[in-house]
Amino acid sequence: MKVNFDKTFKDCFGNEVVNDKTGKATNIAESLCMVIFNLNSMGGVPLPPDNKYALHKICQKIACSPGEVELTTEEGTLLKEIAAEAYSCGAYGQVADIIENNV
Numbered sequence: 001m002k003v004n005f006d007k008t009f010k011d012c013f014g015n016e017v018v019n020d021k022t023g024k025a026t027n028i029a030e031s032l033c034m035v036i037f038n039l040n041s042m043g044g045v046p047l048p049p050d051n052k053y054a055l056h057k058i059c060q061k062i063a064c065s066p067g068e069v070e071l072t073t074e075e076g077t078l079l080k081e082i083a084a085e086a087y088s089c090g091a092y093g094q095v096a097d098i099i100e101n102n103v
Helices: 027-039 049-064 075-086 089-101
Strands: none
Touching: 027 075, 027 089, 049 075, 049 089, 075 089
């Protein structure tokens, strides 16, 4: 499946979520890449090396072409698990919608 992460997070009213430090809208692709890059464990359990490497490859796909990321079903599922761990309900829902519905 081909998905587009080159979007900004929106709040519950449809307004762009702005980073207080930069004053810029928070890009979903950039945020996901930073979460993946810094991820070491999930649920307090260290990630196995195979998952770390798979996530590294996914991160590279997103960083290189955020508007057209080709994901397998397994990669989409792994990304949703990461997003569920890292983000609030609103942000997680937007990532899940992109993966599930290509929204």
